[in-house]
Amino acid sequence: xxxxxxxxxxxxxxxxxxxxxxxxxxxxxxxxxxxxxxxxxxxxxxxxxxxxxxxxxxxxxxxxxxxxxxxxxxxxxxxxxxxxxxxxxxxxxxxxxxxxxxxxxxxxxxxxxxxxxxxxxxxxxxxxxxxxxxxxxxxxxxxxxxxxxxxxxxxxxxxxxxxxxxxxxxxxxxxxxxxxxxxxxxxxxxxxxxxxxxxxxxxxxxxxxxxxxxxxxxxxxxxxxxxxxxxxxxxxxxxxxxxxxxxxxxxxxxxxxxxxxxxxxxxxxxxxxxxxxxxxxxxxxxxxxxxxxxxxxxxxxxxxxxxxxxxxxxxxxxxxxxxxxxxxxxxxxxxxxxxxxxxxxxxxxxxxxxxxxxxxxxxxxxxxxxxxxxxxxxxxxxxxxxxxxxxxxxxxxxxxxxxxxxxxxx
Amino acid sequence: xxxxxxxxxxxxxxxxxxxxxxxxxxxxxxxxxxxxxxxxxxxxxxxxxxxxxxxxxxxxxxxxxxxxxxxxxxxxxxxxxxxxxxxxxxxxxxxxxxxxxxxxxxxxxxxxxxxxxxxxxxxxxxxxxxxxxxxxxxxxxxxxxxxxxxxxxxxxxxxxxxxx
Amino acid sequence: xxxxxxxxxxxxxxxxxxxxxxxxxxxxxxxxxxxxxxxxxxxxxxxxxxxxxxxxxxxxxxxxxxxxxxxxxxxxxxxxxxxxxxxxxxxxxxxxxxxxxxx
Numbered sequence: 001x002x003x004x005x006x007x008x009x010x011x012x013x014x015x016x017x018x019x020x021x022x023x024x025x026x027x028x029x030x031x032x033x034x035x036x037x038x039x040x041x042x043x044x045x046x047x048x049x050x051x052x053x054x055x056x057x058x059x060x061x062x063x064x065x066x067x068x069x070x071x072x073x074x075x076x077x078x079x080x081x082x083x084x085x086x087x088x089x090x091x092x093x094x095x096x097x098x099x100x101x102x103x104x105x106x107x108x109x110x111x112x113x114x115x116x117x118x119x120x121x122x123x124x125x126x127x128x129x130x131x132x133x134x135x136x137x138x139x140x141x142x143x144x145x146x147x148x149x150x151x152x153x154x155x156x157x158x159x160x161x162x163x164x165x166x167x168x169x170x171x172x173x174x175x176x177x178x179x180x181x182x183x184x185x186x187x188x189x190x191x192x193x194x195x196x197x198x199x200x201x202x203x204x205x206x207x208x209x210x211x212x213x214x215x216x217x218x219x220x221x222x223x224x225x226x227x228x229x230x231x232x233x234x235x236x237x238x239x240x241x242x243x244x245x246x247x248x249x250x251x252x253x254x255x256x257x258x259x260x261x262x263x264x265x266x267x268x269x270x271x272x273x274x275x276x277x278x279x280x281x282x283x284x285x286x287x288x289x290x291x292x293x294x295x296x297x298x299x300x301x302x303x304x305x306x307x308x309x310x311x312x313x314x315x316x317x318x319x320x321x322x323x324x325x326x327x328x329x330x331x332x333x334x335x336x337x338x339x340x341x342x343x344x345x346x347x348x349x350x351x352x353x354x355x356x357x358x359x360x361x362x363x364x365x366x367x368x369x370x371x372x373x374x375x376x377x378x379x380x381x382x383x384x385x386x387x388x389x390x391x392x393x394x395x396x397x398x399x400x401x402x403x404x405x406x407x408x409x410x
Numbered sequence: 411x412x413x414x415x416x417x418x419x420x421x422x423x424x425x426x427x428x429x430x431x432x433x434x435x436x437x438x439x440x441x442x443x444x445x446x447x448x449x450x451x452x453x454x455x456x457x458x459x460x461x462x463x464x465x466x467x468x469x470x471x472x473x474x475x476x477x478x479x480x481x482x483x484x485x486x487x488x489x490x491x492x493x494x495x496x497x498x499x500x501x502x503x504x505x506x507x508x509x510x511x512x513x514x515x516x517x518x519x520x521x522x523x524x525x526x527x528x529x530x531x532x533x534x535x536x537x538x539x540x541x542x543x544x545x546x547x548x549x550x551x552x553x554x555x556x557x558x559x560x561x562x563x564x565x566x567x568x569x570x571x572x573x574x
Numbered sequence: 575x576x577x578x579x580x581x582x583x584x585x586x587x588x589x590x591x592x593x594x595x596x597x598x599x600x601x602x603x604x605x606x607x608x609x610x611x612x613x614x615x616x617x618x619x620x621x622x623x624x625x626x627x628x629x630x631x632x633x634x635x636x637x638x639x640x641x642x643x644x645x646x647x648x649x650x651x652x653x654x655x656x657x658x659x660x661x662x663x664x665x666x667x668x669x670x671x672x673x674x675x676x677x
Contacts, residue, residue, distance in 0.1 A: 155471025
């Protein structure tokens, strides 16, 4: 029984080796490398855009429910009466964006305008190459610099945003790009610092290595996810906040606040190029969630090492956790209002940055006091060291409402 | 000379020429980013993974953003058709002279013929340990410098208060 | 792998392109871009010499390149802040027009 599940777990890897074995023996080495790379890339290019397509439908339906609407429920399988609760909507949307006219403003800088969506999508797709999707399932294993690769490639999306905003020759585009860049630069620091705690504890920049560091067992069955430590718990939420800002998700969606600046930096994009921006944005969010899962939520590990949980293949755990985080983001989008620009910047520099720095110190303390203080005392101590600054720093952000006076109504 | 090296080097040098010769300054900045990325590719080819990715993180992610922001903040009132230089030939001949000198020196030197040894074992761990032991003084000086530069940049660029 | 002279030539080319730009362009930002190019070509030299050295395990070249990247970042920040201030004061970023100190 257990063997069968192990086989199911390794199914993608075995399939790849099987396909590689089909190559004739005389194939040159570089061709084998290319085929191997293509075989690793194809599933990523198939799974995540499909996930994006489904997410758009789920998001519209979910937001509809939150706002007391029904949401899309008409389109099903084309040419039949089967409606599938509206889950065929993404096909209709895709066809629509493909056949729409591609409008380029006359004043636009044509070359840069054309290159911007491509320059945005490529780095976003590159970030997927270092994420471990399952046991032995990492497309590009960089044992020395995996996490650095993720952040380095992720940082280059800012420039594509600038290219899109500047080349459109539209003030809303430029304003949106400026907002987006300021936001991404500011939130990148808390993002990297909160991920750094895990690197410090795990002692490696390799993402599979970080997952390995969470495989120890506590009480004989509970995996030591970094989430289950005080610094990991706080770090995860700091990471998630910064990730939401990096991916321009509500409540940090100022760069594309439709009530203020139309659609931000991609105002002047239509048709398929707009779809590429949309795709890149969601893929960026998924990649951030995948990194958060790898760093804090045990990657492809199940929560406990007990029979029914270990039967599920590792890649199913990863995709399941990813879906849960996506649903969380949709829920947040339906719940929270948008911030103001000064609130956004203040939050990054006055709250997130000090908290991540304190978290770094607490993680070091947690690591160093592993043998000297028992767990029962260590947990509350470290947690208090984080909760008190949270309370102190958070006080400045409470809304300063005074009792409203009605001068003429009384 | 191998093919990957030729491609990356050609891209780097070509985009560097574009970065220094295009008229539109935003285009210059974008070509400069390509140069930085090409240099990072060369570092990766030289087995300096960590430095190569740091180069992308710092230059493509931060310095280029600074440059385009500065271009946007200082450009609006510049006349469009102003010649970008008065007498370019002096500068260009100085640069060509410098290149010829360096190229001759490189080609004549026996060091240039050196073939790479097998890839050295570099781990980020030893790099970090070196930073914390042998290079701790430069590291601290660097921290001080970065703090001073940050404060300095903020103070310089801060708008002067009215009536001061 | 290519021999050392390939890397050194590319580095020399980049340095001279940067030098030519810094000497001929009149916009202060373009001058700064030229200087950045020259710094980067020096970094390439450090990495190349490290890779081709007899004792690469000392990692001196890597260290130097890392420090130099950090310094270049600080230099860019301060330099651009200066340029913005100059622009605010003189309403131009052309280095030839900023000549108030000239006797």
